[in-house]
Amino acid sequence: MILPIAKGEIDKPDLLTVLAAEGINLNRNNMARCPFHDDRTPSLKVFPDSQTFHCFGCGKHGDVISFIREYKSLSFKGAISYLGIESKPTPDGHKRQDALRRKKNLRGFLFKWRRRYQNALIDRLRELENIDSEIRNNPMVDGADPWDRVSLMAEIPHLEWKIELMQSGDLETIIDIYEDFVR
Numbered sequence: 311m312i313l314p315i316a317k318g319e320i321d322k323p324d325l326l327t328v329l330a331a332e333g334i335n336l337n338r339n340n341m342a343r344c345p346f347h348d349d350r351t352p353s354l355k356v357f358p359d360s361q362t363f364h365c366f367g368c369g370k371h372g373d374v375i376s377f378i379r380e381y382k383s384l385s386f387k388g389a390i391s392y393l394g395i396e397s398k399p400t401p402d403g404h405k406r407q408d409a410l411r412r413k414k415n416l417r418g419f420l421f422k423w424r425r426r427y428q429n430a431l432i433d434r435l436r437e438l439e440n441i442d443s444e445i446r447n448n449p450m451v452d453g454a455d456p457w458d459r460v461s462l463m464a465e466i467p468h469l470e471w472k473i474e475l476m477q478s479g480d481l482e483t484i485i486d487i488y489e490d491f492v493r
């Protein structure tokens with residue numbers, strides 16, 4: 311079955327160029343001897359503007375694809391690939407590309423954010439570790455409530471866990487952490 315191709319969906323090569331490549335020479339009136347019937351005088355007319363041809367002898371007419379189909383005895387698909395035509399992305403294709411681009415952008419954003427957030431977490435961890443060692447070396451260094459210290463120190467394993475999770479995390483994990491962060 312030949313699927314109809316809507317106008318503008320494919321880029322067709324120039325009919326005159328293809329004819330020349332096939333050894334069909336046009337005269338000054340864009341007429342050639344028709345390859346589809348025993349033509350003594352040029353009766354095949356090519357219309358560059360509409361990129362179509364018409365034979366006044368045998369009545370054959372069409373565009374570059376139908377010309378090649380007929381001339382090379384090819385199927386529609388065969389003619390398409392003979393001419394090296396590629397389908398343009400359809401609107402659906404554009405949507406898919408947009409979705410892919412959005413996903414890529416989101417990914418890029420999240421990975422950038424991860425690097426920043428991870429650095430912030432590491433800074434915080436270093437800070438707590440310094441406080442921790444300071445308290446260990448000199449328990450009387452400040453008058454802070456011991457319970458404040460306990461909650462400060464409790465933050466350390468939580469930070470370590472979060473940093474580790476982010477480092478090994480896939481996109482889903484990073485999204486979870488990000489959503490937790492902006493909540």
Ligand SMILES: [Zn+2]
Pocket residue numbers: 344345346347349353354365366367368369370
């Ligand atoms: Zn003809």
